[in-house]
Amino acid sequence: VTNTILPLTDTITPAEEAAVVGAVRAAHDSATAVYPIGGGTRLGYGAAASRPGIGLSLRQLCRVIDHSPQDLTVTVEAGVTWAELTQRLAAEKQRLPFDVPDGGRATVGGILATSLNGPRQFACGAIQDYVLGIRAVDGRGTAFAGGGRVLKNAAGYNMCRLLVGSLGAFGVITQATLMTRPMPETSAFATCDLADFDAAEKLLSALLHTQTLPVAVELLIGPVWPINGGLSQFRAPCKAWSDENGTVPLSSAHAKGLLVGFEGSAAEVQWMIDQIGQEWRQLGVDSSKIVLGADADFVWDELIGFAAEVQISVLPGKLIGLIDGMLQSQPGCSILSHAGNGVLLVRLPPTLPERFSAAIRQLRAMAVEAGGKMSVLARPEGVALSREDTWGPPGGEAAVMRSIKGRFDPKNILNPGRYIF
Ligand SMILES: Cc1cc2nc3c(=O)[nH]c(=O)nc-3n(C[C@H](O)[C@H](O)[C@H](O)COP(=O)(O)OP(=O)(O)OC[C@H]3O[C@@H](n4cnc5c(N)ncnc54)[C@H](O)[C@@H]3O)c2cc1C
Numbered sequence: 462v463t464n465t466i467l468p469l470t471d472t473i474t475p476a477e478e479a480a481v482v483g484a485v486r487a488a489h490d491s492a493t494a495v496y497p498i499g500g501g502t503r504l505g506y507g508a509a510a511s512r513p514g515i516g517l518s519l520r521q522l523c524r525v526i527d528h529s530p531q532d533l534t535v536t537v538e539a540g541v542t543w544a545e546l547t548q549r550l551a552a553e554k555q556r557l558p559f560d561v562p563d564g565g566r567a568t569v570g571g572i573l574a575t576s577l578n579g580p581r582q583f584a585c586g587a588i589q590d591y592v593l594g595i596r597a598v599d600g601r602g603t604a605f606a607g608g609g610r611v612l613k614n615a616a617g618y619n620m621c622r623l624l625v626g627s628l629g630a631f632g633v634i635t636q637a638t639l640m641t642r643p644m645p646e647t648s649a650f651a652t653c654d655l656a657d658f659d660a661a662e663k664l665l666s667a668l669l670h671t672q673t674l675p676v677a678v679e680l681l682i683g684p685v686w687p688i689n690g691g692l693s694q695f696r697a698p699c700k701a702w703s704d705e706n707g708t709v710p711l712s713s714a715h716a717k718g719l720l721v722g723f724e725g726s727a728a729e730v731q732w733m734i735d736q737i738g739q740e741w742r743q744l745g746v747d748s749s750k751i752v753l754g755a756d757a758d759f760v761w762d763e764l765i766g767f768a769a770e771v772q773i774s775v776l777p778g779k780l781i782g783l784i785d786g787m788l789q790s791q792p793g794c795s796i797l798s799h800a801g802n803g804v805l806l807v808r809l810p811p812t813l814p815e816r817f818s819a820a821i822r823q824l825r826a827m828a829v830e831a832g833g834k835m836s837v838l839a840r841p842e843g844v845a846l847s848r849e850d851t852w853g854p855p856g857g858e859a860a861v862m863r864s865i866k867g868r869f870d871p872k873n874i875l876n877p878g879r880y881i882f
Pocket residue numbers: 496497498499500501502503504506507519539559560561562566567568569570571572574575576577578579580628629630632633634635765768769770838839876879
């Protein structure tokens with residue numbers, strides 16, 4: 462899985478918002494494409510850029526403008542890295558409950574522009590729920606702002622919602638005010654084997670009535686999990702597989718496990734771990750294990766760092782049927798599912814570039830049939846995907862987005878070609 466190299470003729474690194482304004486205004490005047498770059502960790506996400514242009518690195522906009530622990534807010538420039546921000550918040554026993562891979566390099570601007578959520582979304586909500594205010598520069602080189610803690614609101618649009626997740630297509634994010642949360646004292650996972658898909662359905666349904674408050678409900682399926690190192694010592698699903706109960710068997714290469722994550726005070730977490738153990742025993746689960754402390758931190762990292770090519774969202778009730786179908790059509794793929802949110806991340810087995818597009822289309826057809834949506838997160842080197850193969854056919858929102866794009870970026874200079882239009 463590699464990043465696409467953007468067709469950059471030059472890269473500039475402004476250190477002030479005013480310099481971003483100047484650079485984008487000059488690019489607007491000469492109709493030059495501008496590709497915002499944060500940490501550069503996920504430049505391959507999105508469709509291929511449509512023409513050469515300049516890279517606009519935000520890494521020097523890296524100041525923490527304000528942190529008010531008592532108000533649970535922090536205002537930072539877009540180039541602040543996730544590691545810098547989390548360290549700063551941790552000193553006040555606070556955090557943002559986002560699950561960010563490559564935190565040493567990923568920046569706040571990149572995290573907001575891509576807005577991909579991880580396991581904690583189940584309990585903590587989506588990234589956009591934490592954005593109180595945002596500042597950005599549109600495709601005409603005009604600075605604008607929306608939400609709280611800002612000087613001026615651009616009337617008529619919810620700027621935070623518009624900019625978060627739009628891959629820099631409407632504006633270069635320069636600053637954001639985020640709502641922080643208290644840092645939990647500790648975390649833990651309860652894990653168990655899943656003998657088959659019936660067992661998965663049964664345990665997921667039972668979680669609807671659990672007395673506990675999970676922060677993450679994760680299904681792990683596929684060959685990558687046992688051999689990916691480390692995680693196998695904490696979880697059970699690499700156990701060999703049998704169909705002795707006459708239920709749907711999968712290949713022995715397909716490890717399957719359920720991980721349920723908890724966070725809170727030590728006493729709360731201990732109570733929830735004991736409680737879920739009891740609930741699972743009543744359901745006949747005899748393979749449960751507990752992962753605590755530093756081992757739990759390691760599991761979080763493994764989940765957050767799972768590299769996938771495809772993300773699918775579907776109603777949670779359709780999840781298991783879809784996974785079953787996918788394993789039959791793409792044997793050897795590995796899956797991490799944020800099951801409580803109906804999100805599936807799929808890592809395809811290594812394949813020839815020419816087969817990748819066919820696999821993508823097949824998975825999309827299955828996702829759509831299940832009433833879901835799919836986007837491509839990354840593609841192997843040498844594979845060029847069309848915009849439609851990357852994002853799927855344009856939905857009803859595309860026309861609205863296109864018209865907003867026309868107002869914010871009339872010459873289509875911001876990340877041209879890469880988003881859904
Ligand atoms: C496969 C995959 C899995 C992921 N999983 C998760 C996850 O589980 N949880 C999670 O929180 N995140 C996830 N992400 C998102 C990831 O955290 C972010 O993509 C990453 O943090 C981007 O940071 P960056 O600074 O390296 O951005 P870059 O790689 O530099 O840029 C990414 C995109 O954002 C645009 N961009 C960057 N900065 C700005 C800016 N200031 N203004 C406007 N546009 C900008 C770029 O043009 C580019 O299109 C995932 C991403 C991918 C592709």
